[in-house]
Amino acid sequence: MVDRLPSYQDDPEQLALAKFMELNETHAPKSKFDYSIVMEECEKTGAAYILIVEDDVVFLDGWRHRTMQALDAATTKSWEAGHTNFLYLRLFYCESLLGWNSESWPTYLGSSLAVTTGILCLLLLTRRYMPRARPYLTRSVFLLITLVFTPLLIPLFFAAGGNCVLPQPAGVHLMPKNACCGQGLVFPRETVADELLPLFRSNRWSQVPTDSFIEQHADATGALRWALTPVVMQHVGGQSSHGVQRGTYGVMTPSRLWNFGFEGNDAGSLAAEHLRTAYALVTESLRTQREEGCCVAFLFSLIVFRMTELRVRIWHLAVERQRIIKVRLRNRMLMDGLLAQQRDIRPKTHEAERYGVIVHGHQTLSSCASRDDAMKPGILYFNPEHDFLYISNDTGQVVHFLHYLKTIHDPRYVGLLNLAIDINGLAGGGGLCTIDPSALSPPLKTGFTETLTQLREVFFVQLNPSFPITAMVPTFDRLHPDPRPIGWDLGKVFVTFDPRGMLYAWGRLFYDCFGGLVIPQTEHRVLLTFVPTAHDVYDHRDSEEWLQKEEDAWLKETSRGGQSAQVPGGDSEATVGTALGFWLFPVYAFGALPKNPNNVFRNEAPRSMDLKENSPELALLNLP
Secondary structure (H helix, E strand, C coil), X not given: CCCCCCCHHHCHHHHHHHHHHHHCCCHHHHHHHHHHHHHHHHHCCCCCEEEEECCXXXXXXXXXXXXXXXXXXXXXXXXXXXXXXXXXXXXXXXXXXXXXXXXXXXXHHHHHHHHHHHHHHHHHHHHHHCHXXXXXXXXXHHHHHHHHHHHHHHHHHHHCCHHHHCCCCCEEEECCCCCCCCCEEEEEHHHHHHHHHHHHHHCCCCXXXXXXXXXXXXXXXXXXXXXXXXXXXEECCCCCCCCCCCCCCCXXXXXXXXXXXXXXXXXXXXXXXHHXXXXXXXXXHHHHHHHHCCXXXXXXXXXXXXXXHHHHHHHHHHHCCEEEEEEEEXXXXXHHHHHHHCCCCCCHHHCCCCEEEEEECCCCCXXXXXXXXHCCCCCCCCCCXXXXXXXXXXXXXXXXXHHHHHHXXXXXXXXXXXXXXXXXXXXXXXXXXXXXXXXXXXXXXXXXXXXXXXXXXXXXXXXXXXXXXXXXXXEEEEECCCXXXXXXXXXXXXXXXXCHHHHHHHHHHHHHHHCCCCCCCCEEEEEEEECXXXXXXXXXXXXXXXXXXXXXXXXXXXXXXXXXXXXXXXXCCCCCCCCEEEEEEEHHHHCCCCCCXXXXXXXXXXXXXXXXXXXXXXXXXXXX
C-alpha cells in the first residue's frame, strides 16, 4: 500500500499532461502515464516488491502468504537461470489463451505425424521381434490402427483442450507468451526503479497498451516472466472499461470464467490453510527473535504485524457464532420512569418508539451484577445472518419494533431473518397472531409482511423440565443429531402443552396475511428446553451449583426410613449427561395439523409423546 494517495494535483505539469491526454482520448498513453505514477509512488515506500492490481478482481483467502512464497521461489529460480532479478510474477492469467493456438499449427501437425509414425514403428517392431503376435497383427489391423483409430484419437486429444490434457504445473514457472492479462503483476522494486520507470517515461506517447508494452520490453531484453499456479486472484470484469461512455465503468459482472482453476477453491480449506500458515509464521518469528536476542518491544510489534490477518479471521469466526437473544418489549412509560430514576433520558433517536426494549441477560454476564448495572442503557449489536431474536411483549408494539429494526436501526435494511417465539408471543396479548394486517398503515404492513416472507429459520419455543437446561449465555453450537444415548428419554417426552398449537397459530398468521401462501425458504424447528427456577446459570460454576441443588432436593424428597434413594440412572453406564442448551425438533415430529386452518385445533396436552423416530439437534450453549 502506498503511504499516500497520488493525485494529478501534486504536480502542475502532470495535471496539464493528464488533461491533454484525456482531451485527445489517447487511451494507451494515458494508461501508461497513470501506471508510471502509481509505480513511482509505490517505489517511494521502499517496499521490496510492488503489486499493481486492477479494480475488477477478487483475491482468494490466504493470497498473501502464497504470493510471498512464490516470490522467494521466483528469486531462487532466477538466480539458478543466471539472472540477478526478474521482470514480474504473474498472479493471474487467462487459461483460454493457454490452449491451442492457430499460429502453432506446424507444431501440432508435426506432433500428430510423430505420434502416428511412432505407433506404426511400434507395431512393426512388435511384429518382427514377437512371433506370437504376428497372427494378430494382420494388414487390416495395421490399417485400422494407423489410419482409423489413431487419426480419430488425435482430434479427441485436441478437443479435450490444452488446459485439460496438458495443464500448467503447480508452483512458479515461466510464462513468456500467451499470458493475459495485467490484472495482477508483482514487480521487484529494483526492476521498477531501474527499468520500467525510465522505459515508461521515454516511451510516454507510444500507442501500445500497457500490458503489451511490458511484454514487448521483456521480449526485447529477455527478462524473466514468472507465473504462479494455481492463481490467487480472479478477473470478474465482463469487458474493458476502455471505449464505454464516460460515467460508466463497463460490465463489472463476469460474462465468462477467465480462470477455471480459481473456481475450484474451497473456502473452508483456504481458511484452514491460512490459519496454519499464520501460526507457523508467528512460531518461526518467536524462535528467530529469541535466538537473536531482540528487544521485547520490537518482538511485540513483529507479532502484531504477523498476526493481523489471523486476528481478522478470528474476529470473523467470533461474529459468525449463532445466538438466541431474548428481547422484551415493555411499556414505554415504565421504561422512561426507570430511566428517570437513574437520571437518564430516552435517546432522541428512539423518541418515536412507543416501547422500551429490554435484552434479557445483556450486561448481566455476572450473577453478582447489581440491578442498577443491569438496567443501564446500552447498545445491542445484532447480526441478522446468525442471530435469533426471541421476542416477547406486553405492549402490542411488535410490528413497530420489526419496522424500526429494519428501516432505522439496520443500515442495510435487512431486519429480522431468524426468529424464536413461544405460544405467548404468538397468541398471547399483543402476539403476532392477534395482529390485523388490514388495520396497519402501509409502511408498517409492508415491513411486517416483508419480515415474515424473508425469515430463514423459526424456532417454536417450549419450556419444560426433562429437556436440556437453558442458561444466560446467548451463543450456541449445533450438533445434529444429539450424540448422547437419548433413545429411552425420547420415548417419553412430557409436554405441558401441545407444540402443534404454536404451529397452528403460525399457520393462521400466514393464512390471514397471505391467504395461505407457504414461504419455502423458511425452515421451522420446535425448540424444547428447561429454564431453571430461582437460579440463573451464567457459567459452569453456576450450572454445577444448580445441578447439585437439584440432586439434593431429589434425594431429600425420595428418602424413606432414613435411607437415601439413588438418583435416577446414577448407577447406569448409559446415563445421559446433562446438556446446557436446547433441543431442536422438526415440526412434523409432533403429529399432523388440521388441513384447513379454519378448523379448530384441539390441544391434547399435558401428555407424554414418543419422539424416538425423530432424533433432534442438540444446541450447546457456550458457557464461560
